[in-house]
Amino acid sequence: xxxxxxxxxxxxxxxxxxxxxxxxxxxxxxxxxxxxxxxxxxxxxxxxxxxxxxxxxxxxxxxxxxxx
Numbered sequence: 001x002x003x004x005x006x007x008x009x010x011x012x013x014x015x016x017x018x019x020x021x022x023x024x025x026x027x028x029x030x031x032x033x034x035x036x037x038x039x040x041x042x043x044x045x046x047x048x049x050x051x052x053x054x055x056x057x058x059x060x061x062x063x064x065x066x067x068x
Contacts, residue, residue, distance in 0.1 A: 013065055020058045027051050 030048050034041040 009065070013062065016058055016062050016065075020055055020062065023051050023055050023058070027055070 027048055030044045030051075034044055034048075
């Protein structure tokens with residue numbers, strides 16, 4: 001495998017992993033807000049669902065790229 005290609009591949013994996021970590025932190029923060037306020041719970045419900053779905057998608061992408 002070309003060294004330059006491998007470096008780009010690894011950098012892409014790192015960026016995806018960082019994005020996944022960022023989404024997970026956002027979900028945790030939203031859940032903390034939910035615990036403090038019933039209003040925030042209803043407000044954040046949709047956002048949390050969307051972010052959890054996005055995390056699943058990014059995770060699937062990471063798993064399939066690692067096998068490559």
